[in-house]
Amino acid sequence: AQSVTQPDIHITVSEGASLELRCNYSYGATPYLFWYVQSPGQGLQLLLKYFSGDTLVQGIKGFEAEFKRSQSSFNLRKPSVHWSDAAEYFCAVGAGNNDMRFGAGTRLTVKP
Amino acid sequence: NAGVMQNPRHLVRRRGQEARLRCSPMKGHSHVYWYRQLPEEGLKFMVYLQKENIIDESGMPKERFSAEFPKEGPSILRIQQVVRGDSAAYFCASSARTGGRNEKLFFGSGTQLSVL
Numbered sequence: 001a002q003s004v005t006q007p008d009i010h011i012t013v014s015e016g017a018s019l020e021l022r023c024n025y026s027y028g029a030t031p032y033l034f035w036y037v038q039s040p041g042q043g044l045q046l047l048l049k050y051f052s053g054d055t056l057v058q059g060i061k062g063f064e065a066e067f068k069r070s071q072s073s074f075n076l077r078k079p080s081v082h083w084s085d086a087a088e089y090f091c092a093v094g095a096g097n098n099d100m101r102f103g104a105g106t107r108l109t110v111k112p
Numbered sequence: 113n114a115g116v117m118q119n120p121r122h123l124v125r126r127r128g129q130e131a132r133l134r135c136s137p138m139k140g141h142s143h144v145y146w147y148r149q150l151p152e153e154g155l156k157f158m159v160y161l162q163k164e165n166i167i168d169e170s171g172m173p174k175e176r177f178s179a180e181f182p183k184e185g186p187s188i189l190r191i192q193q194v195v196r197g198d199s200a201a202y203f204c205a206s207s208a209r210t211g212g213r214n215e216k217l218f219f220g221s222g223t224q225l226s227v228l
Contacts, residue, residue, distance in 0.1 A: 036219075045219070090155065102147075102155040 002027040004093050006103035013081050014111045021076040021106050023065075023091030033074040034092040035065055038105070047089075050074065061085070086110045114139070116206050117186075118220035125194045126228050133189040133223045137206030141218070144187040146179060149201040149222070158202075161187060191225075199227045 005024045013019055025031055035047040048059025055067040065076045074091060091103040117136040125131050137144050142163050147155040160168040161181035172179065176194075181187040191198055204220045 092155075 002031070002093055002101050004091050004101050004103040006089075006091055006106045008106045009104070010107045010109065012109040012111060015083050016080050019076075019078045019081045019085070019108070021089050021091075021108070023074045023076065023103060024072050025074065025091075025093045026072065027093055031093045033065075033067060035059065035063070035074075035076045036090040036092060036102075037061075038088040038090060047076070081108075081110055083110045083112065116141075116204055116218050116220035118202075118204050118223050120223060121221065122224045122226070124226045124228060127195055128193050131191040131194050131198070131225055131227075133191075133202050133204075133225070134186040135189070135204030135206075135220055136186040137204075138208075138218050141206035141208050143207045144181050145205045145207075146187075146189050147203045147205065149203060155203060158189070194225075194227045196227045199225055201225075 003026045007022050007024070011019075011021065023035070025033065030052070033050040037045050037047050047061065047063050048057045048065055050057045050065065050067045057065050057067070059065065063076055063078050065074055067074050076089065076091070078085065086108055088105045088107050090105050093101055116138055119134050123131055123133065135144060135146070144161045146158040148158055149155045157171040158169075158177070159166065159172050159179045161179060163181055164183050166179065169179070176192045178190045179187065187204065189202060201222045201224050203222045206218055
């Protein structure tokens with residue numbers, strides 16, 4: 001059965017520092033992988049997704065993620081964090097919208 | 113173009129009452145998904161609906177929960193005889209076409225249900 005693990009429940013970084021949010025998955029076939037951001041009081045927004053091809057995926061807001069099959073990982077990165085990036089981030093895996101599994105989320109706090 | 117609208121944002125019910133959560137999809141979207149987010153857990157799929165049809169309800173509890181998406185009006189997630197364990201944030205999402213692999217979901221802001 002597919003599953004998604006986000007090992008870090010809460011991460012705090014200073015503004016301007018680099019960021020990496022971890023995501024590990026278990027899936028029987030080639031997975032489709034997603035990162036969503038949930039901002040306080042707002043809905044979820046798709047940051048990026050990986051289906052096939054180049055394993056380094058560029059998303060919105062300066063985020064990127066790299067699919068590593070050998071490590072079953074799809075970590076989210078950003079070179080320089082902005083205060084507005086503070087939010088809850090969800091990694092998801094699945095084959096379709098009604099077959100998605102979400103991680104428990106990682107809360108990002110940005111210090112001034 | 114308004115996004116996915118969910119209301120109410122917060123809903124408080126006493127045990128045994130009914131909760132009705134509404135979701136208006138984005139304009140032009142005919143596919144709606146409901147998810148439940150429990151504290152310290154990820155979003156869990158509940159049900160996928162098209163207009164007047166339930167496509168996949170594999171994530172719905174067998175009892176007390178029901179969902180509809182009528183031809184006119186919002187999608188409704190109905191929870192009868194609520195219990196404290198129903199307390200959670202319920203998110204709705206919509207998409208324009210069938211829930212295939214590449215279809216982008218748009219999420220609402222969620223309804224926080226609190227059962228006293």
